Amino acid sequence: MKEQNLEAHFQAKIDAEIKIEPKDWMPDEYRKTLIRQISQHAHSEIVGMLPEGNWITRAPSLRRKLILLAKVQDEAGHGLYLYSAAETLGADRGDLVLQMLNGKAKYSSIFNYPTLNWADIGAIGWLVDGAAITNQVMLTRTSYGPYARAMVRICKEESFHQRQGYEIMLAMSRGSEEQKQMAQDSLNRWWWPSLMMFGPHDGESSHSEQAFKWKIKRKSNDELRQQFVDATIPQAGLLGLTVPDPALRWNAERGHYDFSPINWDEFWNVVKGNGPCNRERIAARQKACDDGAWVREAALAYAEKKEQKQIGARQTAAA
Amino acid sequence: MKKSWPLWEVFIRSKSGLDHKHAGSIHAADAEMAIENARDIYTRRNEGVSIWVVESKHITASDPDDADALFEPAKDKIYRHPTFYNLPDEVKHM
Numbered sequence A: 001m002k003e004q005n006l007e008a009h010f011q012a013k014i015d016a017e018i019k020i021e022p023k024d025w026m027p028d029e030y031r032k033t034l035i036r037q038i039s040q041h042a043h044s045e046i047v048g049m050l051p052e053g054n055w056i057t058r059a060p061s062l063r064r065k066l067i068l069l070a071k072v073q074d075e076a077g078h079g080l081y082l083y084s085a086a087e088t089l090g091a092d093r094g095d096l097v098l099q100m101l102n103g104k105a106k107y108s109s110i111f112n113y114p115t116l117n118w119a120d121i122g123a124i125g126w127l128v129d130g131a132a133i134t135n136q137v138m139l140t141r142t143s144y145g146p147y148a149r150a151m152v153r154i155c156k157e158e159s160f161h162q163r164q165g166y167e168i169m170l171a172m173s174r175g176s177e178e179q180k181q182m183a184q185d186s187l188n189r190w191w192w193p194s195l196m197m198f199g200p201h202d203g204e205s206s207h208s209e210q211a212f213k214w215k216i217k218r219k220s221n222d223e224l225r226q227q228f229v230d231a232t233i234p235q236a237g238l239l240g241l242t243v244p245d246p247a248l249r250w251n252a253e254r255g256h257y258d259f260s261p262i263n264w265d266e267f268w269n270v271v272k273g274n275g276p277c278n279r280e281r282i283a284a285r286q287k288a289c290d291d292g293a294w295v296r297e298a299a300l301a302y303a304e305k306k307e308q309k310q311i312g313a314r315q316t317a318a319a
Numbered sequence B: 001m002k003k004s005w006p007l008w009e010v011f012i013r014s015k016s017g018l019d020h021k022h023a024g025s026i027h028a029a030d031a032e033m034a035i036e037n038a039r040d041i042y043t044r045r046n047e048g049v050s051i052w053v054v055e056s057k058h059i060t061a062s063d064p065d066d067a068d069a070l071f072e073p074a075k076d077k078i079y080r081h082p083t084f085y086n087l088p089d090e091v092k093h094m
């Protein structure tokens, strides 16, 4: 088939809601877009373990510690599902990790904010996982099969993440005055960065039009952001906490909450590497990569040696 | 980056009586580690009672371009389906 026909055939499949699978023909740009998006998503899951991992040893009870451990382990799993999905497109996992370490590939900027106290673990589960879920539920219907399947798996696991976070916020907001203050302070700090997680306004995001046509995305950044705000405000009310936005109010005409404009300078500043923890996060990932190198090599050497031995044993038996 | 661990495909039997089903892939240095990694990555919530792993390079997949040649011939053989046959209503369950 000619390139043009291939492309038309490809688009027809997308329009008919037929998933694209690894060995199917796809435009180069589709492949590149997916590798970029899926790997950034994978990096976010992996780097996302750092702010929460910071509190595992200091969780206030054994119950909370077990939960947090399980949650952080899930995030590692999510990263791995996603790297696998990217690999089905021909990407090499080692290369992808390298691109993250040298700054060529991004991860979600939210993880460049610090976790200052235990309430932040609650706020992250509730807001950051909540925002991620909003996006990920949409992505369960993305046009690339392996990515969609990874998302289904991830979404099944995510709802525990959000619920455990909200439970922490609930416990704190119903605790002492000081604890309630901590919860409120944490909400104040995580609210805006959580809204920024959905990315720039629709008009300003460079890849969005093509991503819609290819059904990689099905909702715009602003749509998803609004959906998240609408779902979250009543939850904040239930906690007796308020979001740090004086302009926030219900708009009966639109049937949505109105909220203040986002501080995009802060967003771009963090994306460009100047957030509070960008350097620390990359340094931690680099250290993990370096410190683990000998383990990876040793495991491979051991596997090779074992295989040689087995071949040797088989030859002796045959002789 | 140095040589990386090979890729393995993971198949999981979710409960006795059901087939193993493809779950995804993982990297591991050898088969034993592949089973352990698959356990950690794909069965954290009782998703399985049995795991198969096979190095991805050993899987041969059909070419999507051959799909017509491979699968088209089955399409017009509707007599292979029970609904093709008209039987009187008196024959109740068959």
Ligand SMILES: [Fe+2]
Pocket: A045, A074, A075, A078, A154, A158
């Ligand atoms: Fe996750």
Ligand SMILES: [Fe+2]
Pocket: A075, A129, A158, A161
């Ligand atoms: Fe999560």
